[in-house]
Structures are given as structure tokens and as C-alpha cells.
Amino acid sequence: MPSSLEFTPQVKAATQPIYERLRDVIPEMEWPVHAPLIARINELKRERSATLVAHNYQLPEIFHGIADYTGDSLGMAKFGAETEADVIVVCGVRFMAESAKMLSPEKTVLLPDMEAGCSLAASITAQDVRRMREKYPGVPVVTYVNTYADVRAEADICCTSVNAVQVVESLGTDRVIFIPDGYLGRYVATQTDVEIILWEGACEVHERFTGEELRHYRRSYPDIQVIAHPECPPDVLEEADFVGSTSGMIRYIDEHRPERVVMITECTMSDNVAVEFPRTNFVRPCNLCPHMRRITLPKILHSLETLQPEVHINPETARQAHRSLERMLAV
Structure with missing residues (x-):
């Protein structure tokens, strides 16, 4: 060519x-x-x-x-x-x-x-994590994978939106520090008896959704299914028919085959998923991720x-961050 x-x-x-x-x-x-x-x-x-x-x-x-x-x-x-x-x-x-x-x-x-x-990864630094440890000595730190390597290096274990509850409970403690997504941490707190100490970070896409916006969709489309990412605010999650990760949302559509659905997450995902499910009508709220x-x-x-730009990580930082990732994979 x-x-x-x-x-x-x-x-x-x-x-x-x-x-x-x-x-x-x-x-x-x-x-x-x-x-x-x-x-x-x-x-x-x-x-x-x-x-x-x-x-x-x-x-x-x-x-x-x-x-x-x-x-x-x-x-x-x-x-x-x-x-x-x-x-x-x-x-x-x-x-x-x-x-x-x-x-x-x-x-x-x-x-x-x-x-x-x-925006979420940028909301916390490695120094912030060290300060949290000083404030809550002995309390383990769970970090969402949506963080940079130096932050993961300071944590005890990583989690994803899929396994956050499972990871928190795997530590066997009465409370954990959960960073950096405050909304995801609040959602986890509703699913477990473990006390969640929050860091107030947020995804600039998901935090823009509101419960009233979802109620508007229901008034406009009475047959609509609302599925939301757990990085959204609590009033959004309360209005949703399903709360889950991006992979969980796709699985929900595959299993339920709704006639009409709105995915409360970054709006480009609806275009991608619609290709696989042509019989489902996707309502597309357009909150784009600029990054x-x-x-x-x-x-x-x-x-x-x-073969540029190439990603490099300080070897010691990478080693410590990989440790927290391995601990998650072992859960």
C-alpha cells in the first residue's frame, strides 16, 4: 500500500x-x-x-x-x-x-x-498517601487502578471497579483507606460492613451526571434501562437499574438485551457497544473524556x-507498584 x-x-x-x-x-x-x-x-x-x-x-x-x-x-x-x-x-x-x-x-x-x-489519577500524589498513613496508622490502603505508578507504590493493594468490594473485604480489617475516587468509595461502603476512609477524588466525566438527568431520561423514555458506572455520584447510582464497571455494563446488555438503554459513562462507549448490539436503541448522553x-x-x-513516545517507570517504583497489583490478582 x-x-x-x-x-x-x-x-x-x-x-x-x-x-x-x-x-x-x-x-x-x-x-x-x-x-x-x-x-x-x-x-x-x-x-x-x-x-x-x-x-x-x-x-x-x-x-x-x-x-x-x-x-x-x-x-x-x-x-x-x-x-x-x-x-x-x-x-x-x-x-x-x-x-x-x-x-x-x-x-x-x-x-x-x-x-x-x-483527572482522577491526578487528584492524589504519593505524598498524599503517606500523609493518610500518618493520620490513620496501621490502616491498609486500597488504591483504585486509576492512579499513577508512584501512588500505587505507596498502597497495600490495588482494586478495579469490578473487584473493589472483594479486595476491601479480603484484607480482614475493620476499616481501610480507599483512594482516590470518593464516589466509588461511597458505593463500596454501601456493599460492605468495612469502614471506608475516603479520599475525595473524582472522574471529571462521571461526576457531571445527576440523578435528575436520569429521571429526565425515564420521563422521556418509559421503557429505558439505566446502567451506570460506580464512579458516578450516589444520587445517580440510586436511580440506576444496574451499577457496574465498563465490562459489567457490556455484560448486562448482552444478558438482558434491552430495547432501549442509556449508559451513564463516557459517551463514546455507547457508539462502540452499539456496533455489537444493533437491535438495542442507545440513548447517548454526551459527556466526553478530553484525555x-x-x-x-x-x-x-x-x-x-x-516507536515513540515510550513509557518508562523508575524500576524501584515499578517494583513496589507491581507488588500492590500482584496482591490484587491473588485475591
């Missing part, structure tokens, strides 16, 4: 099966822009012995067009560790790329834009061409 990134008949033919799946979420007039990039990226993956992992919040042309694995942040990192590829391109944000590097220290891990951060939007097809292509 020529490297000029033109929408040639060869590119059109090579990418047509992909577009047929995306026809309902990407306008036909946009495809000539995406298709040459998708074709070249898929070609370069083979040349570079690279694999691409994409979070559920990535754009459909990335999620369905070039990714070898799609899912949540921990699933992305575990897939990268299991693959035989030499290079892992993380289509997500920086803490996800750090997870991939921790589980695959011998591999080249690329993040197409190092400025792809996370996820920093990852684009041109940046991914440049990253594969140059």
Missing part, C-alpha cells in the same frame, strides 16, 4: 469489512479520512511486531478499526503481558500505559500522546513509525 495515505481503491477494499460494521456510527463521508490511516496502522503492526490495546472509551475508528484487544484498563494490561508482540501501543491514558509497562517490563510500551492524563480524545489515528500512526 502506498504511504501517501490516499483513499485508493486498494485501501477501500481492504477496509470495507471494517466500515460495514461501523456504518451506523461513522458517516460514510468521513470514512475516506479514516480508512488510509487504519490500513497503514494495521500494516505497521505486522512490521513492528506490535499489538494495540484500546479502552472502551476510545473512538470507534480506533476501537473497531485497529485494536487487537478492547476492554477496561486492567484487561488491556493483562492482554499486553500475554501477547507475544514486542511492542504494545496503549490507546488510552497514561495510568493505563503504566499498568501495561509494569506487567510487561521487557516490552516497548507506547502511549501516542503523553499528555493523555486523568481519551487526545489519542487519534494520526498520533497512533506516528507512534508506530517512530
Whole structure:
């Protein structure tokens, strides 16, 4: 294929099966822009012995067009560790790329834009964790995986939104420090007798949803099913028919096949899931993650061409952070 990134008949033919799946979420007039990039990226993956992992919040042309694995942040990192590829391109944000590097220290891990951060991960520092330990001596620290490596290095154990309750209860203590998501911590507190000491961090996407917004959807669509991420405020979760992680939300739709659903999370995920469930009508509240939007097809292509920007973690920090991740995986 020529490297000029033109929408040639060869590119059109090579990418047509992909577009047929995306026809309902990407306008036909946009495809000539995406298709040459998708074709070249898929070609370069083979040349570079690279694999691409994409979070559920990535754009459909990335999620369905070039990714070898799609899912949540921990699933992305575990897939990268299991693959035989030499290079892992993380289509997500920086803490996800750090997870991939921790589980695959011998591999080249690329993040197409190092400025792809996370408001939740940025809400706490390693020094903050040390201060929490001083304030609550002897109380174990559970950290959500949506944190940077230096914070995970200060924690006793990691958790995801899937296993947060299980991890908290596995410690066998009367109380735990739960960082950094205050909303997720409050949700966990409703599911366990363990006292949860909170850090008041929040995801800038999920904290914008309100219970009144969900009630509006119910008034507008009486048959709607509301499924929400536990990073949302309590009044949102009280209105939801189901509360769960991104993978749990997909599983809910697969098992229940609702006629109409609203996913209370980053809105691009609805586009990605709708491709798999064409008979479900997705109502799309549009709260976008600006950090996820920093990852684009041109940046991914440049990253594969140059093998940059590469993710590096201080070896001692990585060792300590990996320990808290291993403890979670052992639960």
C-alpha cells in the first residue's frame, strides 16, 4: 500500500469489512479520512511486531478499526503481558500505559500522546498517601487502578471497579483507606460492613451526571434501562437499574438485551457497544473524556513509525507498584 495515505481503491477494499460494521456510527463521508490511516496502522503492526490495546472509551475508528484487544484498563494490561508482540501501543491514558509497562517490563510500551492524563489519577500524589498513613496508622490502603505508578507504590493493594468490594473485604480489617475516587468509595461502603476512609477524588466525566438527568431520561423514555458506572455520584447510582464497571455494563446488555438503554459513562462507549448490539436503541448522553480524545489515528500512526513516545517507570517504583497489583490478582 502506498504511504501517501490516499483513499485508493486498494485501501477501500481492504477496509470495507471494517466500515460495514461501523456504518451506523461513522458517516460514510468521513470514512475516506479514516480508512488510509487504519490500513497503514494495521500494516505497521505486522512490521513492528506490535499489538494495540484500546479502552472502551476510545473512538470507534480506533476501537473497531485497529485494536487487537478492547476492554477496561486492567484487561488491556493483562492482554499486553500475554501477547507475544514486542511492542504494545496503549490507546488510552497514561495510568493505563503504566499498568501495561509494569506487567510487561521487557516490552516497548507506547502511549501516542503523553499528555493523555486523568483527572482522577491526578487528584492524589504519593505524598498524599503517606500523609493518610500518618493520620490513620496501621490502616491498609486500597488504591483504585486509576492512579499513577508512584501512588500505587505507596498502597497495600490495588482494586478495579469490578473487584473493589472483594479486595476491601479480603484484607480482614475493620476499616481501610480507599483512594482516590470518593464516589466509588461511597458505593463500596454501601456493599460492605468495612469502614471506608475516603479520599475525595473524582472522574471529571462521571461526576457531571445527576440523578435528575436520569429521571429526565425515564420521563422521556418509559421503557429505558439505566446502567451506570460506580464512579458516578450516589444520587445517580440510586436511580440506576444496574451499577457496574465498563465490562459489567457490556455484560448486562448482552444478558438482558434491552430495547432501549442509556449508559451513564463516557459517551463514546455507547457508539462502540452499539456496533455489537444493533437491535438495542442507545440513548447517548454526551459527556466526553478530553484525555481519551487526545489519542487519534494520526498520533497512533506516528507512534508506530517512530516507536515513540515510550513509557518508562523508575524500576524501584515499578517494583513496589507491581507488588500492590500482584496482591490484587491473588485475591
